Amino acid sequence: MAGILKTVNGAFWSEYVWLPPNVTWKDVAPGSRQDIITTDYRHLYIPLPMALVLLTIRYCLEKYWFGPVGISLGIKNSRPKKAPNNPLLEKAFLSNHKQLKHKHIQGLAKQLDWSERQVERWLRLRRSQEKPTTLVKFTENAWRCLYYIFSFCYGIIILWDKPWFWNINECWNGYPFQSITNDTWWYYMFSLSFYWSLCVSQFFDNKRKDFWQMFVHHIATIILMSFSWVCNLVRIGTLVLVTHDCADIFLEVIYKKKINLINFIKSFLNLGG
CATH class of the missing domain: 1.10.10 (Arc Repressor Mutant, subunit A)
Known part of the structure; x- marks a missing residue:
């Protein structure tokens, strides 16, 4: 059994599949070259404790900020009449x-x-x-929207002076011998920790009809990001992240109750001050 697993693992991580010709995994291993700082697969464990920090921040924001903002906008937190015990x-x-x-x-x-x-x-x-109350839905949407705004703005700031942001061909020039900068390192860690936190929070939030579909989506996102990290495809990975973060902002803002965005921003800023 061990021999079969070793063969499958070797075939899966074949250098012929993942790396350019005449390049081995030893060539892109952490510390293999002094002039290039490559990604380290061991760093993929770091987002796990960071996800717990994000969950704590989310709890505080939903309870002490988003909740009061929603109530000030007239969003109801009441549940419908309970069914008689039977x-x-x-x-x-x-x-x-x-x-x-x-x-x-x-x-x-x-x-x-x-x-x-x-x-x-x-x-x-x-x-x-x-079903969750309207206020609960609002606070959850507000948390995700705030994160996507922060992530998108951070992505734009760190990528503005990067050559591959303006010329996609730079994502492949010199690959896989491309150094990772501190800001892109943090961008990946923040994004991975957020999706790990979504995987955990799904089991505590009110379950939706698309519970398992979203869970599979989050796991698939983590797997894709992890593969891009291991293979040092961080440049193209950052472009994908910033594109998705931009789209997700609008998905969260389009709230089914069609709350007036101007009134929301005014109440949000007033309570924040």
Whole structure:
């Protein structure tokens, strides 16, 4: 078994696949050349504790800043009326993650001596209890939006004087013997820590319908960033990051309640001051 794993690992990390001709992994190993500072795969562990710091910052901002801002904008934090306690319907609700079929509803109505409409009303109230409040959605959106704004601005600042920001061909000139600067190092670490924090926070936040889709998306992002880091493809990686951060800002700003952005900014600044 160990021999098979070694063969698979060797085939996966083949220099023929990942590196240019006549270049080996030893040539791009950390410290292999004094004139070039390459990426170090051991640094991929650093974003894990940083993710815990981001989760702490998020908790404080949502509780002491975004929450009050949302309330000042008139966003409700109240939940709908709770469904009356009913063990039979509760068991049926928990055992069926999707909407109950009509035959099942008929059976429940007969057992309870209720009308089908009463059963449907109870199930509707019970489903509404699982949904997060509007204020919770707002605070989550505000946190992600703030991060993407910060990340995008930081990316623009550090890339402004980089040659590959203006000429994409510079991403490949001299590859893989390209030094990584301190600012791009931090850009990668911040981004990786943010996506690790999203993976963790998903299990504590109110679950959405696209829970697993988003979880797979975050894991895929981490894997792609890790591969680009190991292969020293940081230049093209930074361009991808800044492009996605820019788009994600607008995705978070487009709030389903269509809150007036000007009023939001005014309240945000007033509370911040």
